[in-house]
Every structure is written in structure tokens, then in C-alpha cells.
Amino acid sequence: MFGEEKSVGVAVLGLGNVGSEVVRIIEDSAEDLAARIGAPLALRGVGVRRVVADRGVPVELLTDNIEELVSRDDVDIVIEVMGPVEPARKAILSALENGKSVVTANKALLSVSTGELAQAAESAHVDLYFEAAVAGAIPVIRPLTQSLAGDTVLRVAGIVNGTTNYILSQMASTGVDYETALADASALGYAEADPTADVEGYDAAAKAAILASIAFHTRVTADDVYREGITKITPADFASAKALGCTIKLLSICERVTDDEGQQRVSARVYPALVPLKHPLAAVNGAFNAVVVEAKAAGRLMFYGQGAGGAPTASAVTGDLVMAARNRVMRSRGPRESRYAKLPVLPIGMVSTRYYVNMYVADEPGVLSLLAAEFAKRDVSIAEMRQEGVADEGGQRVAARIVVITHRATDAALSETVAALEGLDAVHRVASVLRLEGNSE
């Protein structure tokens, strides 16, 4: 149709939810994709752990010899959707070294090895695309690397993990506790058998590392990202949030910050935070994802959609596949990694946010002023302090639940304050400390 009819050879590594959907789209939309690319796609093989029939793909296309598949002469593009970090890393490096363009959805790998992979792609003059690695079907990587290439990104804040968002949405709407909501999520297939990567924020941290790297043209790896999970959030926290006109969301936040010495730095962090109900992220419920980007000229942008699942992720993967294939046909290349800024990472202690502190204290006169003094000593200014209830023991009031909302303070100052509070006789325990985001007072 475009004169160039030599087909573009594709190898798919992995035949799980995403891989199966990708293979299906390549087959079902063959004519459309060929017209968009300028040449037909040809599926050369599918790499799997064990070759067995009835996988929905002709058995002769299946192979467990990944190394051979990614080095075949008739393969132009390798799609890696097998995870985890290894053996994916080895397969991708091998593909790149063999001159294949690579499309991957592997956020865990990218968040630790972007440098190595980008370098290999650069040396081989091929494309490395990974739109599906963050927020599934939602275009986020391409808008950040291309659409906003002329702007200065100031902040990226997103809900990028569907499992935790489902759990928190359930807790918010039904009042159940964390364990119950997790069990629901597991029953519905939203949480894996071992939910650690999701509920402890590792998945969200990997995505934060990728977002921070591309938004700020620097390199941030998963280890640079401060991380807290959602396992300690209680119905009491949701009750307090509600009373404050907020809900609780697990946020991945990437910020460009100027430190006290005027140095530009990058902050990347993942934690559950109180978010005002009026903030656009507060309305993102269930398994949905959303990313808010603030840029100097563009202002605030929001991207919303399905962040996970076979079909949505496959949409992002095949979008990348079409772009990489089109580049092959046009003997062109997509954008290279842009990483000139080399911004140092701001330690969490220097990060400044507002806080919500929830504690149980002796129900006696004078306690509030004692508490307030500890905040004041460390220059943590209190915006609001309120008693939200009492704890009984054998019919006796033994403790009052006190909630404190602070103005902006550094994490270091707040942590010292909490340690001091915990040392007071009048304080039974500090039950939870959460940040308050999306509200700048």
C-alpha cells in the first residue's frame, strides 16, 4: 500500500494476560496495523517458559529458547511482557545488542536498569519504548517525553497502582478495615497471592522512578524513591480524613525542588496521603489510575484511565509496536533518552509537606498544651488540633484520640516531633502519621 511491503518481524516474550492480548491484536487488526505502519507485521515467535499446546497460539510459534528468538535475522522488534527483572533484562539486552527495537512493559526492570538499557539501545541505533510500564493504557510516557518536551515540568503526582487504589476505595466507601478490603481485592483478582509489591508501594515506587527520570531529564532509580505502604491505614484514619473533607490515596509524587542552597533537586516518593475531596485525584476510584502533571507553561494536566489489565496494557504495548515498526519502515528513530540534568535526589528528611498525626493520649487537663509545645519546639506549626473520640477500657475512659493537622514542615522536623511525643508519659501511642497533599497552606 505504501510501496514498502517487506514485513516487519515481531517476537513476543511472555504469553500471560498482556502477551495473549498483544498476539490477538496483531492478528485481529493485521490490516489496520499494516496500513498504519506501511508494511505488514509478521509474528515470528512467542517466547514461553514451557512449550505446551492450547495456548491460543500455533504451537510451532512457541519456543522456550528466548536467546535464539531475540537474535533471529527475521525479527525486527521484540516485545517483552514476561517480567520479572530477570530473565527479562538479559533477553532485552540481547535483543538490543542484536539490533532489534524493544517494547517493554517491565516497570520493575526499567526502574533499576534504565541506564543500561538506554545505552544499549543508543549503541545499536534502535528504539526502546515503554509506554505500558506506567499507568497501563493511559498515555503518560509519550506526553512527558514528547508533548511536554518544550515545557518545564514542576511536579507529577499520580495514582499508578490499581490494587492499592481498589483497597483504599473500598475502605473509604464501605468503612471496612484493611484486611477485609485486601481479601475482597484478592477474591476479585485485583490483588496477587503475595500482594507485597503492591501494598508496600514497591510497584508505585518503580513507576515514580520512571516518571521522575523522564519528567526531569535525569536518572532516578527505585532505590532513590522514598516509600511507605498502605498496610497500616485504619478505618479511624478514614473517619478523620472524612471529617477534614479528604480521602486517602496512595500517591506517587515526583517534584523538582530548589533546596536551601539554591540547588535544583528531585524528590520522588510514594506514600498514602490525605487528599482533599475537591482535588481531581480524590475522584479516581477502584482499579483506575490517574496522573496529574504540573508544568510551567501548560499548567495542570490530568490523564485518566485503566492502569492495568491485559487489554489496556496491550493497547499501550501495540501503540509502541506500531511506532517502532513505522520507524523501521521509514528508516527513522524515535526520541532517545534525554538525561542531561543529573539532579541530585532530595532526602526525605528535607521534603516539606503538611501532616496529619493521629494519637491516643491521656484524657486529662493540660495534655493538649503539652502536645502543642512539642510541635512548637521544632517549628512545626499546627493548623488544627481536635479531639475525635475516646478509647474505653472496661467502661473506663482511658484515652482521648487527638488529631493534629500541621502546616508545611520538613519530614525531619515532623519525625523528631513524633519521637518526642512518643516519649511523653501522657501519650499512649502515635497511631498514624500521614501526609496531606494537594493543598498548599
Next chain:
Amino acid sequence: MFGEEKSVGVAVLGLGNVGSEVVRIIEDSAEDLAARIGAPLALRGVGVRRVVADRGVPVELLTDNIEELVSRDDVDIVIEVMGPVEPARKAILSALENGKSVVTANKALLSVSTGELAQAAESAHVDLYFEAAVAGAIPVIRPLTQSLAGDTVLRVAGIVNGTTNYILSQMASTGVDYETALADASALGYAEADPTADVEGYDAAAKAAILASIAFHTRVTADDVYREGITKITPADFASAKALGCTIKLLSICERVTDDEGQQRVSARVYPALVPLKHPLAAVNGAFNAVVVEAKAAGRLMFYGQGAGGAPTASAVTGDLVMAARNRVMRSRGPRESRYAKLPVLPIGMVSTRYYVNMYVADEPGVLSLLAAEFAKRDVSIAEMRQEGVADEGGQRVAARIVVITHRATDAALSETVAALEGLDAVHRVASVLRLEGNSE
């Protein structure tokens, strides 16, 4: 920094809000942009209607000889932000023929001349980018052409005109009539002295033509887009909408439709519609824009942000500039126009939606069944029929206001029904007919 230090020459045509911001960003972010591109940008000249000092740009860079500017040997990329259709069309064609890549924000031009411009870009092997032409800073063009290149887009529905959205938001929140809201918008600079292009839907129709063309890989021009403006919307319509749990928005809708004969067609249309308050577009207020995309694999995506204004539009323009410049440095090219589908346009008469019909009728027994019969005769099924008030004349009840909500029906059937209703003695007048979108019953 990347070995290649020859600068990329840029000419900017037009020095209004957007042009001034683009020039400012090129200067203020010179170092960043150079690092991202791999070579510095050099502003060679700015085309203006009249060369006068104090335009914020060194006067020696200004020229009124556009033809000469776009053919200069040291210009690689031409940014057209001068509008309107002419002389922009001539300048862009001349730039493309001279081998310059072009970035434009000119939706009016693109909606009538995309074919001609794309062909010229193709012949000259250069880039033609126009992210800023739809929804300002919000990345929409690139997500549709690239991120969703592997998916099948089913529907695009957006609020893409800030002026009308401001007016309708004002009417919804304050209850004022159209004229008052328009006057407010004018006073705040949200509406132009002659607001026709906005309030009659011409601007939104141009954007619908562009969106439909790229979403469905076909060619839709402004003339193919069915269009209704917002000038006849009344406070009574908003009151009815509210009673139905809806608000009213001016929507640009592009759909892939299979007609009765199994033929794939495209529908592009602009009109004010009732939108349920729960729909994500209902919450898009004031001068903001949003676009909802539904694709087969990706599901529903939403893009939200500032759709107009100097800085947001300049963000999109300079993003395109960086991509075009990077392609120059890498001797590469961005995606070409993809237009293989050639879908015929579905006439509005064959478009099927739900309707809201608001009419004043004689306040007598038997009238409702008379009205209902006219709907039934034409197979337009009624979902809801209610009396919403009475009209007085000299203290006498002379008419009842009746609101009818239909199930899905074709525009042809509904139009015939309305004509028949208007012919009834009992019907004083059909005051308004609006579609109901975002609700599929």
C-alpha cells in the same frame, strides 16, 4: 553536548499571545531545549503584519516579509501562530515547499486543508506537527496518533472550546441567561468581540474534524461536521437538566459507526447536550478543556487541562518544536499522516442519540396522549414525560411546560416528530431540543 552543535534555525510567524510566549520560552529555556534537542535553537526571525519597536523582540528580528522569512536557508523550522486561514495557508505551504518542518496551532486551516498540507509535507520529507490545534496544552493529537496507534478508537467526545464552556458553566452555576453569561465572558477576555466562531460551534467543529481524521485514519473536514451552537440555551433548559441529574455542555463528538448496511462510517458533530453529572465531562468547568477517548483495548481514557491561552498553547507548540528539531538533528522524521480508511461520513439524520424536548402546550386534558402519539407514530420511544411548570399570561394559566426524554432514536425520526408536534393546535411551541449524551439507555 551531543557532538552535533550546528544550531536549528527557527522562524515564528505571528507575535500575539501565543507567539510572544513561544519566543519567551525559546529564550528563557535555551539551555534546556538545546540539551533535549542535541543542538541549540536559533531564532532567525519573527513574521509580523507591521514592523514596530517595543514588541518584546529585538526589532531587527521582525519582518513583514513572510515569504522571504520562510524560504531563508538558515531556517529549518517554521512556527505558524498567526492565523487565520489566509495568509497562514500560503505561508505554511511555502515553508513546506522550501523544505522546512512546520509547527502550527491553526485549527481553522487544518480543518479545511489538512490534505493539502500533509501532501506538501510528505513531498518535502519534512514534519508537520499541530498538537496545539486541539485542546491547547492538553496532549491529544500525539496520544491519538501514536499512543493509540495499535488500538481501535471507537469514540472521541470532548469539551474543546473554552469560551462556550465558560458561558455554560456560568449559566449552570448562577442561573443567568445566555446574554448575561456572554457579557461576563467578554468582560473577562474569554470571549472575542465577535464571538460567532465560538458560540455557534465553528471552532469546536474545526477541532472535531481534526480529531475525527486522526482518530479514525480518514479525512473529515469542517464541512462534514454537523454543528449547532449554544445561543438558544435558556435557564429553563438548565433547570430541566438539573432535575434530570444532568448539566449542559457543548460537545465535539466523533464516532465510528456501523450503518444499517454494515458499512463502517464516521460521525462528527458538535452540539450542546445534556450530560449526566456523574459523567467525567460534567465536572469540566470554566475555561478548561477535556477529551474522553474510548478505544477497543484501552477502554475509556480522559485528558484534562487548559485548552487555550498564551502559555498553555505555547507549551504544546514548543513541544512540537523540540520534536521537529530533534528529528532534524537525528536526520529522522516523525509519523506521517495516516489516512487509509476513507470512511464515508454518516449524515446527521442517521445519527442515533437520546433527546430532551422542551415544549409549551395547551394546559388541557388529553394533550399528553396526543403528544405521545406523535412520538410513537415515528418509533421514537419515550423514556420520561413530565410537566415542569406553567406559563402565565395576565394571571391566566395558558400553557404547560412539558419535557420529554426519549430513548435512542435517529435524528431524522426525531426531527419529523418535532415538525409534527409543531403542527398540532395544542402545541404552542417546541422551545428546545437537545441531545442527551453519556448515557446509553
